Amino acid sequence: MSKFWSPIVSTLKPYVPGEQPRIANLVKLNTNESPYGPSEQALEAIRAAASADLRLYPDPVALGLREAIAARYGVSAGEVFVGNGSDEVLAHAFAALLKHDEPLLYPDISYSFYPTYAGLFGIEAIEVPLNAAFRIDIADYRRASGAIILPNPNAPTGIGLPLAEIERLVAEHPDQPVVIDEAYIDFGGESAAALVPKFDNLLVVQTFSKSRALAGLRVGFAIGQRVLIEALERVKDSFNSYPLGRAAQAGATAAIKDERWFETTRGKIIATRARLRSELERRGFEVLPSQANFVFARHSGHEGQALAAKLRERAVIVRHFAKPRISDFLRITIGTDEECARLVAALDEIL
Numbered sequence: 165m166s167k168f169w170s171p172i173v174s175t176l177k178p179y180v181p182g183e184q185p186r187i188a189n190l191v192k193l194n195t196n197e198s199p200y201g202p203s204e205q206a207l208e209a210i211r212a213a214a215s216a217d218l219r220l221y222p223d224p225v226a227l228g229l230r231e232a233i234a235a236r237y238g239v240s241a242g243e244v245f246v247g248n249g250s251d252e253v254l255a256h257a258f259a260a261l262l263k264h265d266e267p268l269l270y271p272d273i274s275y276s277f278y279p280t281y282a283g284l285f286g287i288e289a290i291e292v293p294l295n296a297a298f299r300i301d302i303a304d305y306r307r308a309s310g311a312i313i314l315p316n317p318n319a320p321t322g323i324g325l326p327l328a329e330i331e332r333l334v335a336e337h338p339d340q341p342v343v344i345d346e347a348y349i350d351f352g353g354e355s356a357a358a359l360v361p362k363f364d365n366l367l368v369v370q371t372f373s374k375s376r377a378l379a380g381l382r383v384g385f386a387i388g389q390r391v392l393i394e395a396l397e398r399v400k401d402s403f404n405s406y407p408l409g410r411a412a413q414a415g416a417t418a419a420i421k422d423e424r425w426f427e428t429t430r431g432k433i434i435a436t437r438a439r440l441r442s443e444l445e446r447r448g449f450e451v452l453p454s455q456a457n458f459v460f461a462r463h464s465g466h467e468g469q470a471l472a473a474k475l476r477e478r479a480v481i482v483r484h485f486a487k488p489r490i491s492d493f494l495r496i497t498i499g500t501d502e503e504c505a506r507l508v509a510a511l512d513e514i515l
């Protein structure tokens with residue numbers, strides 16, 4: 165608290181990002197990054213962007229990147245919005261689409277940035293509990309009078325909803341924006357981007373941070389009909405007209421075009437996830453069914469926080485959440501097979 169602060173600053177509950185520790189020989193399975201380096205074509209494009217042209221401002225509307233994303237998802241460039249990571253795209257969506265006199269609905273348990281944004285923009289939120297199986301039940305959202313946001317697959321559970329259920333949710337709320345946060349969709353889910361031509365209330369948000377292995381570049385995007393995208397553009401141009409630098413635009417454009425790299429790496433991650441799941445189950449873990457690049461698992465004989473601490477002593481970092489219903493779980497990012505083997509070896513010492 166300071167006399168210099170505006171009143172809202174003292175009420176903010178900022179998001180706490182996962183740790184980026186500097187420990188030698190670390191197995192880093194705590195922030196759902198890709199264990200593989202990005203597409204070589206993306207790296208090449210970034211290197212090429214590191215030229216004297218950096219003296220020039222980037223394209224403020226990132227047209228080349230939006231065209232490349234649009235081509236991949238079968239929409240027009242006008243139906244694509246890009247930003248500095250999907251966190252920024254989500255922040256703009258909160259600012260642009262949410263009404264202050266109608267509460268926002270999102271799941272409890274879910275991505276902890278949602279309550280942070282709700283607080284930042286002064287929006288009342290109703291948290292809708294997951295059912296007993298840690299699943300989102302869209303019937304629980306019928307009472308919504310304001311906007312709805314859900315991740316599909318959900319985080320940190322990893323559990324996905326079938327596209328038919330997302331469609332039902334969107335169809336049931338024609339007068340309210342429904343934001344589907346698809347940060348992890350490429351690891352086994354079906355994107356709702358295909359529904360965009362049918363529904364003017366649907367905004368689909370994705371990221372280059374996970375399935376494109378470009379978390380460090382900070383690029384995210386949204387797909388929706390013009391009426392929603394225009395709202396995001398108005399917020400962006402009132403905030404920072406140049407959210408994406410030249411290197412980010414060039415790298416992301418090359419990355420979205422490199423289907424071969426994309427299919428190979430996501431296939432590897434999905435295969436490793438299945439192997440890790442059975443290794444964990446063999447050691448007595450309950451593992452929720454994951455469609456993401458992480459698993460959410462608990463062991464009846466070991467408390468989550470203690471287990472995370474013991475793994476850390478062995479230079480394996482996973483994520484533990486102190487929240488009541490999930491405090492016995494660990495969220496473990498899918499690493500390479502070798503990293504997962506090191507995790508399992510560490511568990512064998514501990515259990």
Ligand code: PMP
Nearest residue numbers: 249250251275319347371373384
């Ligand atoms: N949505 C969800 C559900 C996430 O877990 C994350 C990653 N922390 C994001 C959005 C944001 O990712 P980024 O800003 O890197 O695109």
